Amino acid sequence: DAKTTQPNSMESNEEEPVHLPCNHSTISGTDYIHWYRQLPSQGPEYVIHGLTSNVNNRMASLAIAEDRKSSTLILHRATLRDAAVYYCILPYNQGGKLIFGQGTELSVKP
Amino acid sequence: SAVISQKPSRDICQRGTSLTIQCQVDSQVTMMFWYRQQPGQSLTLIATANQGSEATYESGFVIDKFPISRPNLTFSTLTVSNMSPEDSSIYLCSVVGGRRSYTFGSGTRLTVV
Numbered sequence: 001d002a003k004t005t006q007p008n009s010m011e012s013n014e015e016e017p018v019h020l021p022c023n024h025s026t027i028s029g030t031d032y033i034h035w036y037r038q039l040p041s042q043g044p045e046y047v048i049h050g051l052t053s054n055v056n057n058r059m060a061s062l063a064i065a066e067d068r069k070s071s072t073l074i075l076h077r078a079t080l081r082d083a084a085v086y087y088c089i090l091p092y093n094q095g096g097k098l099i100f101g102q103g104t105e106l107s108v109k110p
Numbered sequence: 111s112a113v114i115s116q117k118p119s120r121d122i123c124q125r126g127t128s129l130t131i132q133c134q135v136d137s138q139v140t141m142m143f144w145y146r147q148q149p150g151q152s153l154t155l156i157a158t159a160n161q162g163s164e165a166t167y168e169s170g171f172v173i174d175k176f177p178i179s180r181p182n183l184t185f186s187t188l189t190v191s192n193m194s195p196e197d198s199s200i201y202l203c204s205v206v207g208g209r210r211s212y213t214f215g216s217g218t219r220l221t222v223v
Contacts, residue, residue: 032210034210034212046111046207046213049210049211087152096141096206097143098212
C-alpha cells in the first residue's frame with residue numbers, strides 16, 4: 001500500500017503563504033491525492049484533491065510534482081483559523097477508505 | 111457535498127453499558143465509514159458499512175464490540191458495547207460525497223466512567 005509522509009509540525013506567520021509538503025513515492029497511476037484538515041474540536045474537513053494537474057479552489061492550491069511522488073498544499077495567506085492538523089491521504093490506494101496518518105500540525109502566529 | 115447529522119454529540123456512560131451512535135445522511139451513499147479518535151491521536155478507521163451486507167472491520171476491531179447496522183443508503187448506527195474507560199473517544203462517521211470528497215459528521219464525544 002502506498003503511504004504518505006508529512007512533517008509532524010510546521011509554523012507560519014499570519015498573512016504569509018504556507019507550503020505543506022507530502023511525500024508519496026509509491027503512488028500508483030490511479031491514486032488521487034487528497035488533503036483534509038481537522039480544526040480543534042471538529043471533525044476533519046475536505047480541503048482539496050487532485051490527480052496529475054495542479055488544482056486550485058477557494059481554500060487552497062495543490063501542487064503535484066511531475067512524477068507524482070510528492071505534492072504540496074499551499075495556503076496563500078494563512079490566517080489564525082487555518083491552525084489545524086493537515087492530512088495528505090491516498091484513498092483509492094486503500095480501497096476507497098481514508099486512512100489517516102499523524103498529519104502535519106500547523107500553527108499560525110499573529 | 112453530503113450533509114451528515116450525527117447523534118448524540120456527546121454522552122457520559124457507565125462502564126459495562128452500551129451506546130448507539132446514529133448517522134443520517136441527506137443523500138444516498140454507498141459506503142459509510144466509522145472512525146475512532148482517541149484523545150490526542152489521529153483518526154483510526156473502525157469499519158466500512160455497506161448497505162445490504164455485513165460491515166467490514168479493520169484489524170483490531172470486532173463486531174461483538176462495535177456492531178454496525180446499515181438498514182438503508184442514508185443511515186447507519188455504530189454501537190459501542192460493554193464499555194470501559196478505554197473506550198472514551200470521539201467517534202465519527204464519514205461518507206464519500208460529491209466529486210470524490212469525503213464528508214464527516216461532527217462526532218460523538220464519549221466519556222466512560
